[in-house]
Amino acid sequence: MSFLSHLECSRCRKTHDADRVQNLCDCGGPLLVRYDLKAAARSLRPADLCGRVASLWRYRELLPVRDPKNIITLGEGMTPLFPLPRLGAELGLRDLWLKDEGLNPTASFKARGAATGVSRAKELGITALAMPTNGNAGGAWASYGARAGMSVTLVMPTDAPAMSVLEATAVGANAYMVKGQITDAGAIVGRSAKAHGWFEAATLKEPYRIEGKKTMGYEIAEQLAWSLPDVILYPTGGGVGIIGIYKALLEMREMGWLPEDVRFPRLVAVQAEGCQPIVKAFREGKDVSEKWENASTVAQGIRVPKALGDFLVLQAVRETSGTCVAVTDADTMWGLERISRLEGSFICPEGAALVGAARMLLRDGWLDPGQRVLLLNTGAGIKYPDVMSPKLPVLELDATL
Ligand SMILES: *Cc1c(COP(=O)(O)O)cnc(C)c1O
Numbered sequence: 001m002s003f004l005s006h007l008e009c010s011r012c013r014k015t016h017d018a019d020r021v022q023n024l025c026d027c028g029g030p031l032l033v034r035y036d037l038k039a040a041a042r043s044l045r046p047a048d049l050c051g052r053v054a055s056l057w058r059y060r061e062l063l064p065v066r067d068p069k070n071i072i073t074l075g076e077g078m079t080p081l082f083p084l085p086r087l088g089a090e091l092g093l094r095d096l097w098l099k100d101e102g103l104n105p106t107a108s109f110k111a112r113g114a115a116t117g118v119s120r121a122k123e124l125g126i127t128a129l130a131m132p133t134n135g136n137a138g139g140a141w142a143s144y145g146a147r148a149g150m151s152v153t154l155v156m157p158t159d160a161p162a163m164s165v166l167e168a169t170a171v172g173a174n175a176y177m178v179k180g181q182i183t184d185a186g187a188i189v190g191r192s193a194k195a196h197g198w199f200e201a202a203t204l205k206e207p208y209r210i211e212g213k214k215t216m217g218y219e220i221a222e223q224l225a226w227s228l229p230d231v232i233l234y235p236t237g238g239g240v241g242i243i244g245i246y247k248a249l250l251e252m253r254e255m256g257w258l259p260e261d262v263r264f265p266r267l268v269a270v271q272a273e274g275c276q277p278i279v280k281a282f283r284e285g286k287d288v289s290e291k292w293e294n295a296s297t298v299a300q301g302i303r304v305p306k307a308l309g310d311f312l313v314l315q316a317v318r319e320t321s322g323t324c325v326a327v328t329d330a331d332t333m334w335g336l337e338r339i340s341r342l343e344g345s346f347i348c349p350e351g352a353a354l355v356g357a358a359r360m361l362l363r364d365g366w367l368d369p370g371q372r373v374l375l376l377n378t379g380a381g382i383k384y385p386d387v388m389s390p391k392l393p394v395l396e397l398d399a400t401l
């Protein structure tokens with residue numbers, strides 16, 4: 001049973017009815033899902049999680065679906081969390097860890113947001129939804145939408161990764177491309193959703209995607225036996241993951257799952273040098289970002305020129321004494337090579353940017369060699385065949401090596 005209580009505007013704090021279809025607040029602010037955490041804390045303790053389903057639905061009391069029969073799941077969540085001793089030794093970090101979201105259904109952490117978003121949409125009677133995407137969100141929402149029997153319309157940039165296009169069309173999405181950025185795709189979706197009565201499920205324009213992504217925070221705590229890392233590095237595009245992890249930390253503390261005086265991990269928003277609006281705003285001491293012009297990076301999932309939730313990312317970073325850093329594509333590709341070769345973990349470019357960021361933060365003295373540092377890898381390397389193009393020697397049939 002869910003302890004869902006209401007929706008609250010992240011900007012003006014106005015309360016909204018959770019059992020009606022909602023997008024943004026009248027003030028334009030994204031809506032956050034609130035629960036009766038006192039009642040939840042009375043009915044659920046961390047020890048009760050033992051033996052529950054190994055997916056994010058193990059936290060169902062703190063998720064927004066009221067009737068379990070509306071849950072649309074492909075087994076998302078409860079992804080592996082493991083140490084990176086060889087990469088750590090090379091970087092000079094003694095306690096380096098990876099949470100590998102590439103093992104989710106649809107091979108990225110977008111499955112989490114799609115699972116809760118589509119399930120709640122089904123519960124509220126929505127039958128058609130539309131969204132802009134750089135690739136992975138489209139693949140995930142199209143897949144969960146297919147399972148829910150919903151119509152899903154996607155608009156993505158023409159250079160969206162081929163695997164995500166394949167995935168989305170394979171599961172039956174109505175997919176379109178536009179010569180532009182995800183923000184341009186978003187404008188088309190906004191107009192079309194209004195014209196056709198589709199539900200607009202763009203990042204943070206609907207309240208429930210963040211609930212799926214917040215479960216990464218619950219899992220990190222549970223998998224580390226209710227201790228927390230000192231630092232979490234996160235590849236930030238729209239920022240839903242980092243906002244969600246911070247939300248989970250606050251909820252767990254309020255429920256007494258973490259001590260009142262717990263030290264939260266310092267949250268680090270990592271962006272690409274070619275698209276770093278949030279890093280720039282952080283450096284300039286601003287509360288919101290400005291749109292980044294001519295955004296370009298090999299890490300397409302974090303190519304978001306202007307995020308609706310930028311102020312929430314900046315809050316999460318500042319309130320945890322974290323920081324924001326930008327990584328060059330060269331450092332991202334270096335990180336991808338090092339983590340692949342040293343750990344056998346072929347992650348996505350977005351996740352690989354974190355390796356470059358960790359090296360930079362250690363050199364700057366922002367990280368201490370002994371701190372527990374967690375890299376949150378958001379997707380699988382095999383979803384990006386376009387990023388590397390190895391050429392193998394072709395052997396004659398009678399060859400011996
Ligand atoms: C979407 C995406 C991101 C960025 O996620 P946000 O929560 O929007 O910041 C990072 N990595 C990958 C692989 C993605 O698909």
Ligand SMILES: [Zn+2]
Pocket residue numbers: 009010011012013014025026027028029
């Ligand atoms: Zn508001």
